Amino acid sequence: MNDKLKEITETYIKAIDEKDLEGVLALSADNFTLTDPDNFIDGKVAWGEFLEVLFNNEITFKGIDVMADEDTSLLHFDLKVNKMHLRGVDVIKWENNKMISLNAYLYEIKGQKI
Secondary structure (H helix, E strand, O other): OOHHHHHHHHHHHHHHHOOOHHHHHHOEEEEEEEEEOOEEEEOHHHHHHHHHHHHOOOEEEEEEEEEEEOOEEEEEEEEEEOOEEEEEEEEEEEEOOEEEEEEEEEEEEOOOOO
């Protein structure tokens, strides 16, 4: 277990939940990429634009469990965007304490509350 990487991942969770755009971007490398079922985002600027749109919604982001080893963290999470409830796992690759990639595997939960 990489305790430092786990701590940084928990900082990322808090920044997303608090809609802290600058905090999330401070943890992101210039060449950051995000891949999820609906999006491919290439670069920190595009990531910031994506987050601005996301943060214009009512959101809650809660970490269920975080595991970290070497340069990768796994984040099991609940995300609520307006009335949509998603659950998933982020696989985050880190370099020099900055996210270089985030692969999100998520699905919608219907009929449950966070």
